[in-house]
Amino acid sequence: MLTKFETSSNQVRGLSFHPKRPWILSSLHTGAIQLWDYRMATLIDTFEEHDGPVRGVHFHISQPLFVSGGDDYKIKVWNYKTHKCLFTFLGHLDYIRTVQFHHECPWIVSASDDQTIRIWNWQSRTCVSVLAGYNHYVMYQTVRVWDIAPLRKNKTPPADDDDIMGLTQMNSDATVKYVLEGHDRGVNWAAFHPTLPLIVSGADDRKVKLWRTNETKAWEVDTLQGHLSNVSSVMFHAKHDLIVSNSEDKSIRVWDATKRTEIKTFRRENDRFWILAAHPETNLLAAGHDGGLIVFKLERERPAFALSGDSLFYAKDGFLRRYEYSTKNDSQVIPIQRRPPGSSPSLNKSPRPRTLSYSPTENAVLISSDLDGGSYELYIIPKDRSEDAKRGTGGGSAVFIACNRFAVLDKSTGQEEVVVVLVVKNLKNEVVKKIPLPIPTTDAIFYAGTGTLLCRCEDKVVMFDLTQTLVLGEVHTPSVRHVVWSSDMESVALLSKHTIILASKKELVIQCSLHETTL
Structure with a gap:
């Protein structure tokens, strides 16, 4: 599981994603409805008019509306732009379990412990049908599938005010198509x-x-x-x-x-x-x-990739692939991971590539994973097959630093602290030398030119010259996820979750920065 956002609140009984914005509605057992921006981890608004738990909530697909249904037997339609409840539907005689906008018709569908499902027209603000084929809570041990096609064609007027249960029309426009018995x-x-x-x-x-x-x-x-x-x-x-x-x-x-x-x-x-x-x-x-x-x-969806001239190398579905921009040709290069026999194509337990580094001179590829402490695989294209790859362990980062040299972030636990060193290897996967890092909390490395690396820790990035074992510059920034260099290698973009920093290669001087907000 890749957790993107988490809240701490009272018991959550209803959820709905906004179709376009990075928002989610959560309805609570306390009766409150919270609107969250899950990308920025910000509470935008709280709506409190229900008396008791709210079990159902749903965004409209195109209008600035959402609907809620609760244990107070009420269905409320809200405008989240004006922060107001527009109107309330009354008619259910027990707890409302779910509410949902129809994706095409101006309807709201609600299910209740009063043994009915009701369909409401939110534009005319009337109940247009009552589906009452149950002899217990709608959460009964059968599943019923209703055919409402006639209701979409028929403009049957709403039930009389005296006919609260809508019994005069409950069977006229909707019928039970299937009853699924088995639970x-x-x-x-x-x-x-x-x-x-x-x-x-x-x-x-x-x-x-x-x-x-x-x-x-x-x-x-x-x-x-x-x-x-x-x-x-x-x-x-x-x-x-x-x-x-x-x-x-x-x-x-x-x-x-x-x-x-x-x-x-x-x-x-x-x-x-x-x-x-x-x-x-x-x-x-x-x-x-x-x-x-x-x-x-x-699972993580962004593929590991590396750009080289006109080609984009990336890992997908157990293969190293190459996309050529000039010809728009997308082809498999070599198999890089074989799925365990009998495993599903989704969520298989083999290490998923996290980063990819390419050496155009040697036509070699390093593929790293951060699973189980980190590992890497070295392939020489096109000779190597998956079983011929040279493998090793590391901190999830392996990067070419020259045409025939690569560096692996290695963490070892001493008696009192974790020791982080750079292990430089050749294309035979042999250790050439080990270099202590200036920042013991380094958790990832990025290419920064021949013989130079960017070392990431929690709150900054340091440029490190491996030959001189010298720090050339540093910049304070939230944990960097991706590094993108300009074509002349004179400027670098450091991408964090909500921040982009542009800096010069010389001493990592900040040229500009951009921070994402909820506006």
Whole structure:
């Protein structure tokens, strides 16, 4: 799991990503609704009008609106620009479990413990249909799929004020298409696959079930078992063939949707999970738990890469690839990692490349990973196959410093402290010399010209001459993630999470800086 953002708050029961901005709504058991900028880790606003827990919240796809539903039986529509509640829908007679805007029609769909699902028109501010085919809470042990196609065509007027339950019209525009029976206890969540005729459900029987549908029927395909307590939420991953579920057993589990096997488990020590949400366009996921929320990705997505003249070398799907800008040709060069037999293409446990360094003179590539203390692999193109690569351990950083020399950051633990040295090696992977570093807290190195490196620690970057073992300059900046040099190697851009600093190569004098804000 790659955690992008985390909050500490009361129990989170509802989550919704904004489709465009780096925002997430979280609804709390206290009744408050929080709007967060997860990129800047900033609380933007808090909305407090519900009396009791708010279990459902959802952004509109294009308007500056969101909807919330709570234990006070109320559905509220808010304008986040004006920070006001525009209006409140009344009609449910028990706790509201979920609310959601329809992606095309001006509708809000709500589900409640009063045994009904209601569809509301937020433009006309009326209830347009009541789906009342349940004989228990909507969180019953069956999953029901409704056909609402006639409702989209029919302009049926809303129910009379005297007909609170909407019984006169509840069956006229929507009918139960399938009833999925298989869970032994109450179903907490069900979700459609984004493109395939599949449904996934999670229940208090600790099971995740996969269902398939056609025009006339639906049937159970398989059961995924592994959770040790109630399954709170479950969904299909939008971009990968995966199912993600979370539970009151304090875990998030990732399943291979094809093989129907568990791939990965992420656990918290003390917090039960209650809700999952997926970003509509990116691979971001969010989970709400007893102590707040986390925004995360299942794995790192940015590939390791290196530019050399007209070519971009990068690591992807177990291969070193080359993209030529002039011809727009993208080709495989050599295999660099073989996936363990039987492992999934997603989330496999082989070390994922983190950085890549290329020597054009020797046509050699260094690929580094920071997994399990760090390691590197050295390939000579095109001779080497994956099994011929020269390997070694290090601090996750290996960089060419000359055409036939490379440096590896090596950390060793002494009696009292961690000793960090640079190990210089040749293309046979033999140690040429070791150089003590001027900053003992160095955790990464970057190329800075022949015989020169940038050494990164938590709050600064130092330029270090390996031949003279001399510090040439330093600049204070938050932890640098990427380094980009100008074509003449006279200027460098240091990229941190929220800051870009441009500096000269000579003594690392700052030329300008830019800091990202929430505005």
